[in-house]
Amino acid sequence: MTALSPTAPAPKTAIVLPDETFSGFQTAPAPVTTPQPRGQQVIGQVRFADLDQSAGEHWPPRGSYHVSEHEPQRAFYGNQFGLTFPVFVHYGVPLWVPEVGGPIDPESEAHDLVMSVFGGISKGERNRIKIRVRTAMASQAKIEGRFLGGRPPYGYLLVDAGPHPNPSKAADGKRLHRLEPDPVTAPIVERIFAEFLAGFGILAIALRLTADGIPCPSAYDRERNRHRHGDAWSKSAVRVILTNPRYTGRQVWNKQRREESLIDVEDVALGHETHQKWNPRDAWVFSDKIVHQPLVAPQVFQDVQDRLASRGPTSPRPHAASPKHGYAFKSRLKHRDCGRRMQGTWTHDEAYYRCRYPREYLEANHLDHPQNVYLREHDLRGPIDSWLTQAFAPAGIEHSLSAMQDAQPTGDARGDALRRTIAECDRKLSPAPCRRRGRRRPCSHRRVEPRRADPADVREGLPAARAEVDLRP
Template sequence: MVIGEPQRAFYGNEFGDTFPLFVHYGVPLRVPEVGGAVDGSNEAHDLIMSVFGGTSKGERNRIKVRVHAAMSSQTLMEGRFLGGRPPHGYRLRDLGPHPNPGKAAEGKRLHGLETDPRTAPVVVRIFSEFLRGYGIYAIAEGLTRDGIPSPSAHDPRRNPHRDARAWAKSAVRAILDNPRYTGRQVWNRQKKHEALLDISDVSLGYTTKMRWNTQDKWIISKEIVHTPLVDDDTFARVQGQLHIRASTGTST
């Protein structure tokens, strides 16, 4: 096997984890930078391949920083919708060709959010009832009792693993917590976290999990970029009530 760019083929310590398999199956690994086949008993070869793994890891981290900075700017300054599912109460609308010429050439489009006439009133009802003193559980029960489809029932592809027959408390809480309903675009509410598959065998590598960021890390657009379902004052009052109820144990 010939590796033209080893810094793109091996990340971190992947070479050390995989090269024994090449040796076991008698597959020669050729890399131009070592002048031919990699010799596992040659310390210089091993050092060179380790350097490539470190180079790959460093470049990946630099790319992550650049992408994060670009997406933060697009959200903060432009209020651009950066993908994903629209929040319950909104639907996607086509805004034309993607502003990136390369992506536009591939046929990709730019999207934004617009109110969904079927689900937007439900979101408004949830905020209103919460401020009138209803608990999250009571709101969920009322929506179910009135036959209003939950987010999973309204869009079965949204969460196919969940029971769509009733509103869940978590769905109501997610709506009350989402600042997008103020008309501003929000990004970086979640982040990808790499966790070891098996802490007793690090050679198995990592798996990616999503974790919630704290609110101070959220990127929120400066301007209103889609139709608000609640105003800033209403959203702030709801957040204050959520905090008070959580601290007193009466959030449900």
């Protein structure tokens, strides 16, 4: 069953039991799609799970379409029940819960109270898990200096550090990683710190690096920075290097956090979305000891921070949160001269689209490009609205749809490869002419019974399964 909140835990059991599958739901792991009551599909795809035979007296009779929740405290998070149950009532699909002894009565206050309690239990369990995980990660970073994921900083490489100390994760093939200086980029980091202490500014350092033909971080690692142009060194790239404490040899964790905010304050039923936010420096977790080879001495790093602080504002100024503005053509406009995507900006109480080229990029590449190019959104709306009105008028809509169909790409190598992979997976999972206990089983691929799984069989099949996917750290 689909959860409404993107941050809620996945339901443990959400089972659709039509009459033809009720007798074999304990042994059939294949997903089942619900019927379409009153011409609508209420639930998408759900999966079977092991059920306790002791709860059999509470399950609904055969011959009817319904949804049964084996563990409602894991299926509904917070107020999800109050948001989803009216949909079941509207389409006439009963929701069976063993804890209430049968289907939920939409008119019963006691049933609403019970399901609200289950939602609170699920929310509390999620919060406790989050606290335990974050506490464990903070201890691992502080005491052990363990690398807990993410990209290695510019100047370092990510190398293998042995099997995972957790036996179950080690059996699954997970391994630890640590940072090791990159012989190509580590000297560049040392040069940046030395030049800054020698009196060069951040812009001057960026221009000197570009003039010497040294690739910037996004150009050096194009595989993970395809969204960046990588033309030259920017001031922000130099500043990030100068303020990264990992170059002193200590591990740092909790520099950022995930913060949940309402998608729409006018419609709280839409749920929350997650954003990355920077934590204050006093909330960062530093390792107690040096865990990888430092590129700069601690005193050098501190001198750089003092010099940066002396250049900043001397008095704290309140930072007012800027209001969010909508842009009708966001990510749709590109500047004709340079081909770069234009960014939305709010100027003089109007929406504009801007193509901005920093001065260091212009000087490094000798480009004849204005530093800022602005386009007002109001000047686009009128002509585009008129064109859409003509293109999709009743007299020309057929021609417009045919033109849209002809404009679709015909040859997509990556899409064709994905479709072949999906077809191969469907072939392996499709039932083969094999009979066991009188039932057709998907015998064309290795299979492990959920109740009689042997860990050795699982480990034996892992290398072959991993060989079919592209695993990246």
